[in-house]
Amino acid sequence: xxxxxxxxxxxxxxxxxxxxxxxxxxxxxxxxxxxxxxxxxxxxxxxxxxxxxxxxxxxxxxxxxxxxxxxxxxxxxxxxxxxxxxxxxxxxxxxxxxxxxxxxxxxxxxxxxxxxxxxxxxxxxxxxxxxxxxxxxxxxxxxxxxxxxxxxxxxxxxxxxxxxxxxxxxxxxxxxxxxxxxxxxxxxxxxxxxxxxxxxxxxxxxxxxxxxxxxxxxxxxxxxxxxxxxxxxxxxxxxxxxxxxxxxxxxxxxxxxx
Numbered sequence: 001x002x003x004x005x006x007x008x009x010x011x012x013x014x015x016x017x018x019x020x021x022x023x024x025x026x027x028x029x030x031x032x033x034x035x036x037x038x039x040x041x042x043x044x045x046x047x048x049x050x051x052x053x054x055x056x057x058x059x060x061x062x063x064x065x066x067x068x069x070x071x072x073x074x075x076x077x078x079x080x081x082x083x084x085x086x087x088x089x090x091x092x093x094x095x096x097x098x099x100x101x102x103x104x105x106x107x108x109x110x111x112x113x114x115x116x117x118x119x120x121x122x123x124x125x126x127x128x129x130x131x132x133x134x135x136x137x138x139x140x141x142x143x144x145x146x147x148x149x150x151x152x153x154x155x156x157x158x159x160x161x162x163x164x165x166x167x168x169x170x171x172x173x174x175x176x177x178x179x180x181x182x183x184x185x186x187x188x189x190x191x192x193x194x195x196x197x198x199x200x201x202x203x204x205x206x207x208x209x210x211x212x213x214x215x216x217x218x219x220x221x222x223x224x225x226x227x228x229x230x231x232x233x234x235x236x237x238x239x240x241x242x243x244x245x246x247x248x249x250x251x252x253x254x255x256x257x258x
Contacts, residue, residue, distance in 0.1 A: 004019070006018075069094055073090045073094060077089065077102060081102070084112055085107065085112055087257075088112075089102060092237075092250065095245045095246060095249035096245065101237065101241065104239060105237055106234075106235070106238055107235040107236070108234050108235075111234055114207065114209040115209040115233070115235075115254060116257050118209060119141060119144060119145055119183070119254050120257075120258055121144075122145055123146075123181060123182055123183055124145070124147075124148050124175070124179040124182045124183075125147050125182065125183050126148050126149075126150070126175035126179060126184050127148070127149045128149070128151065128172060128185075128186040128187065128189045128193075128214075129149060129151060129189070129244060130149055130152070131187070131244035132149070132185060132187045132188070132247045132248055133149045135244055135247070135248025135249070135252075136185075138252040138255025139255065140256075141251060141252065148179065150171035150172075150174045150178075151167055151168060153171070153174065156174055157170070165195065166189065168189035168192040168195075169192050169194065172192045172195045172199075173199065176199050181208075183210075184209070184211065185247050185248075185251055186210070186211065186212050186213065187211075187213050187242060187244040187247025187248065188215065188243070189214055190214045190216065190222075193223050194223045194226070197212075197227055200230075200232055201231075206231055206232060206233070207233075208233075209233045209235075210232050211234070211247055211251065212227045212236045213235075213243065213247050213250070214242055215240065215241060215246075216240060220240055220242065221238075224236045224237070224242075
């Protein structure tokens with residue numbers, strides 16, 4: 001397809017015409033040489049065409065970039081990490097850009113089946129922070145499940161004060177008492193993970209899967225060691241590493257299996 005544009009100058013104005021459209025632009029005292037004008041018009045048309053195509057193009061580009069990223073990650077992972085957990089580990093590496101995480105992941109034998117069964121049935125995913133909640137975006141997960149964070153509830157503050165525990169721990173306590181058949185996802189607070197482990201062990205709620213990846217240098221490693229030595233179906237990251245993005249990426253990874 002070929003479209004011809006014509007430009008006419010007359011008394012400080014410019015007429016731009018195509019076979020089906022025309023417009024007059026008042027240029028005043030502004031002088032534009034022919035070469036500049038050609039580039040201005042070309043850039044304007046190009047920008048508008050891209051704008052019209054923008055949403056589809058950006059979506060396409062995002063998917064292509066993501067697909068390429070996962071292909072690179074997959075090629076660099078040790079072959080002894082099998083599916084389905086291989087995909088979860090790939091999501092962690094993708095969110096952190098850190099291949100060192102591969103050697104730090106730890107999970108119980110029954111974790112995947114416990115977690116995927118809960119998510120397929122639809123459950124409440126109790127998280128320890130708003131950052132974790134906001135990082136969970138996988139549509140299959142969100143369509144079937146509720147993400148709940150009780151950290152900032154007034155009742156949580158009261159529980160924390162009455163029991164002498166942190167608000168993060170109180171939020172997990174409230175969440176588990178309200179939602180017995182839930183899944184726990186912790187990315188920030190070691191005290192929240194410690195509370196979850198204690199409640200599950202004291203009540204025998206071993207069907208509750210736990211993602212416990214709090215980050216930090218104060219108690220994070222020790223509480224994750226406690227999780228690994230428990231009978232709870234769990235996923236964690238050895239040592240001091242972890243965080244909200246890691247916790248959310250693990251949950252997002254399950255979107256593929258729902």
